[in-house]
Amino acid sequence: MKSCLVCNSTIEPFLSFGKMPIANGFLTSDQVRDEYFFDLQVGFCHRCTMVQLTEHVDREKMFHDEYAFFSSTSTRMARHFGEFAASVRQDYLRLPDPFVVEIGSNDGIMLQNFAQANIRHLGIEPSANVAAVARSKGINTICEFFDEQLARRIVAEYGQADAFLGANVMCHLPYLHSVAAGIRILLKPSGVLVFEDPYIGDIVEKTSYDQIYDEHASYFSVASISNLFEQHDLEVVDVIPQNVHGGSMRYVIAHKGARTPSPAVATQRAKETEMGLGEATTYEKLRRNIERSRDDLMNLLRDLKSQGKRVVGYGATSKSTTVTNYCGITPELIEFISDTTPIKQGKLSPGAHIPVRPYQEFVDDYPDYALLFAWNHGEEIIEKESAFQQAGGKWIVYVPEVKVLG
Numbered sequence: 107m108k109s110c111l112v113c114n115s116t117i118e119p120f121l122s123f124g125k126m127p128i129a130n131g132f133l134t135s136d137q138v139r140d141e142y143f144f145d146l147q148v149g150f151c152h153r154c155t156m157v158q159l160t161e162h163v164d165r166e167k168m169f170h171d172e173y174a175f176f177s178s179t180s181t182r183m184a185r186h187f188g189e190f191a192a193s194v195r196q197d198y199l200r201l202p203d204p205f206v207v208e209i210g211s212n213d214g215i216m217l218q219n220f221a222q223a224n225i226r227h228l229g230i231e232p233s234a235n236v237a238a239v240a241r242s243k244g245i246n247t248i249c250e251f252f253d254e255q256l257a258r259r260i261v262a263e264y265g266q267a268d269a270f271l272g273a274n275v276m277c278h279l280p281y282l283h284s285v286a287a288g289i290r291i292l293l294k295p296s297g298v299l300v301f302e303d304p305y306i307g308d309i310v311e312k313t314s315y316d317q318i319y320d321e322h323a324s325y326f327s328v329a330s331i332s333n334l335f336e337q338h339d340l341e342v343v344d345v346i347p348q349n350v351h352g353g354s355m356r357y358v359i360a361h362k363g364a365r366t367p368s369p370a371v372a373t374q375r376a377k378e379t380e381m382g383l384g385e386a387t388t389y390e391k392l393r394r395n396i397e398r399s400r401d402d403l404m405n406l407l408r409d410l411k412s413q414g415k416r417v418v419g420y421g422a423t424s425k426s427t428t429v430t431n432y433c434g435i436t437p438e439l440i441e442f443i444s445d446t447t448p449i450k451q452g453k454l455s456p457g458a459h460i461p462v463r464p465y466q467e468f469v470d471d472y473p474d475y476a477l478l479f480a481w482n483h484g485e486e487i488i489e490k491e492s493a494f495q496q497a498g499g500k501w502i503v504y505v506p507e508v509k510v511l512g
Contacts, residue, residue, distance in 0.1 A: 108149065110153065110156060111280055112282060113333065115152070115154070117149040117158070117160065118149055119149040120148065120149060120393055121147065121392070121396065123147070123432045124145070126143060126144060126145075126427070126428070126431055126432075127143050128320055129425075129428065131427075132450045132462060133453055133454055134453055135454065144161055146161075148160070150386055151330075152386060155327060155384040156334070157306050157325040157327075157330070157389070158324045159323050182350075183215065187216040187273065190216060190271075195225070198268060198298050199225070200268075204225055204226065204268040204269070205264055206220050206227045206270075206271065207267045207269070207271070208228075208229050208230065208271040208272065208273075209230050209276070209301075210231060210272060210273070210274070210275030211230060211231045212240070213236045213239040216271065217245050217247075227246055228248065228264060229246065229247035229248070230250060231247055231249060232249060232250060252279075252288060253284040254285075254288040254291065266297060267292050267293055267294065268294055268298075270293060270298070270299045272301030272302070274302070274304070275303075276303050276326070278321050278322065279323060280323040283337070286338040289338075289359070290338050290339065295364060297360070298358055298359065298360050299340070299358070300356065300357070301357055302355060306325040306326060307355075307381055308352060308353025309392075310388060314352050315392075315396040315428065315432070316423075317351075319425070319428045321424060326357075327383050328345055328371065328374045331359075332375075340360065340361060342358070342367065343366070343371065344357075344358035344370060346370070347374075351482050403429075403502075404435070406510075407502075411438070416475070417439065417440050417477060418444055418468060418475075419442070419444065419477045420479060420487065421443070421444070421479040422447070422450045422455060422479070425481075426443065427455065430455060431458055435458055436458060441461075442460060442462065442467070443455055443461070443462050444462075444467065444468035472499050473499065475499065475501070476500075481503055
């Protein structure tokens with residue numbers, strides 16, 4: 107039995123993915139013997155409705171000086187974060203000499219928009235290699251994990267923040283109460299927390315089970331986030347659905363009573379009730395849909411193998427680790443995974459040990475089929491790779507269902 111991260115109630119897993127490696131733990135052949143695995147199980151709290159992992163990996167195993175994810179590799183995400191920053195400036199930076207802090211600021215893809223406007227800012231990034239890239243761009247960045255203690259130090263040095271931002275980071279943090287307590291300390295009385303993360307409603311609707319991996323400790327809804335922050339005298343004052351990362355929600359949190367909540371909050375909570383996001387039966391159905399998706403994908407890959415077709419993976423993503431290991435995809439079914447990130451190239455994918463090769467190898471010798479692991483960037487990728495389809499290549503996707511495109 108495990109305890110809920112938010113309310114300490116007892117929770118049980120509704121789905122087990124089995125033994126799983128670190129999602130971004132791309133490794134060399136001599137590291138295979140010592141590869142780390144943990145039990146990837148996800149559960150639902152009947153009391154506060156938070157969906158969450160029941161076992162958590164030590165954060166130092168996930169975020170370190172060889173972290174293999176750099177946000178700036180996607181032009182679409184650079185544009186998205188530019189728009190995110192612009193909306194924060196317009197809506198929330200009303201006081202003189204504003205100060206903006208971002209948790210999990212990665213290589214500075216969002217904070218660069220504030221730095222270029224000469225707005226005081228601070229990035230908090232625990233992975234040393236990506237923090238160094240941010241600093242090289244002139245972005246004020248510290249390499250630490252955020253908690254209540256760090257919040258006090260930031261206030262002592264810089265003062266309180268007008269806006270505390272996060273993008274695909276809050277869901278990474280199992281110590282949610284320390285983070286929420288730190289946010290309450292860090293924010294000015296009129297300050298706001300603005301963050302976005304994959305939305306559990308989209309995961310349920312699209313069967314996007316590859317959102318579930320070690321870094322994602324929780325899967326938020328408006329109801330579950332409200333249950334967390336209300337314990338710290340903070341409240342949700344706005345929600346804005348986003349179409350990035352396969353479906354995300356942006357939440358705006360403020361000190362209780364400081365701002366009038368938008369009607370969107372009540373509307374979204376009513377929709378969550380209609381969707382059954384607070385009901386255990388919804389997650390039992392999700393489990394069945396995930397198992398069906400796994401079986402459909404494996405049947406397709408085995409069929410293509412029997413026909414002698416070449417299949418290559420596209421995008422050595424964190425998501426691909428869940429898919430390959432849960433489904434049992436091996437190098438016999440997928441020849442290699444193409445990726446543009448240098449730190450991943452020449453390595454093996456976590457757990458499944460599928461070779462990761464430079465993008466140019468995909469272009470030089472197109473396969474018959476490409477399994478689109480980076481499906482959340484699918485529109486951008488398919489448009490860019492028109493020559494692949496013109497050469498007769500076809501895409502395999504598995505969200506929201508397994509099918510062949512082209």
